Amino acid sequence: MFYSEPRPKQDKRSVSYGGYEEQKLFDMESSPMEHHGYNYSQPIKTLIRKSYYESKQYYKNEKRILCEKIKYIGDLIEDLMDDDPEGKIQNKYLQSEIEKHILDLLNPIGLLAPHRRSSSPVHL
Numbered sequence: 001m002f003y004s005e006p007r008p009k010q011d012k013r014s015v016s017y018g019g020y021e022e023q024k025l026f027d028m029e030s031s032p033m034e035h036h037g038y039n040y041s042q043p044i045k046t047l048i049r050k051s052y053y054e055s056k057q058y059y060k061n062e063k064r065i066l067c068e069k070i071k072y073i074g075d076l077i078e079d080l081m082d083d084d085p086e087g088k089i090q091n092k093y094l095q096s097e098i099e100k101h102i103l104d105l106l107n108p109i110g111l112l113a114p115h116r117r118s119s120s121p122v123h124l
Contacts, residue, residue: 015044 017025032043080089 029040029043032038032046033040036042038046084090
């Protein structure tokens with residue numbers, strides 16, 4: 001004997017239209033229904049699915065582009081470091097990071113005015 005599980009109950013939701021858009025939207029709904037042979041709910045489901053997959057693809061592309069940019073920046077930094085055998089660029093970067101963090105540490109307790117920035121290098 002054939003056995004199947006009972007179908008889940010249908011979920012019904014109402015859609016409201018403003019009076020100024022009601023007739024135009026009803027006409028627009030009937031066009032895909034007649035063209036594709038859809039019932040009332042199928043055009044709405046189709047639009048939801050299409051929108052979902054388009055947004056999913058958009059974010060996938062954005063993630064891919066971001067990863068490519070990060071890789072490109074990493075390659076640039078690697079090339080820059082290869083062109084800096086004595087480490088001058090790296091030392092300048094580290095010096096600026098040290099200055100930035102020292103200022104960040106001193107400012108919260110009010111030892112430096114917010115507008116005051118030291119231009120002299122910090123030596124450790």
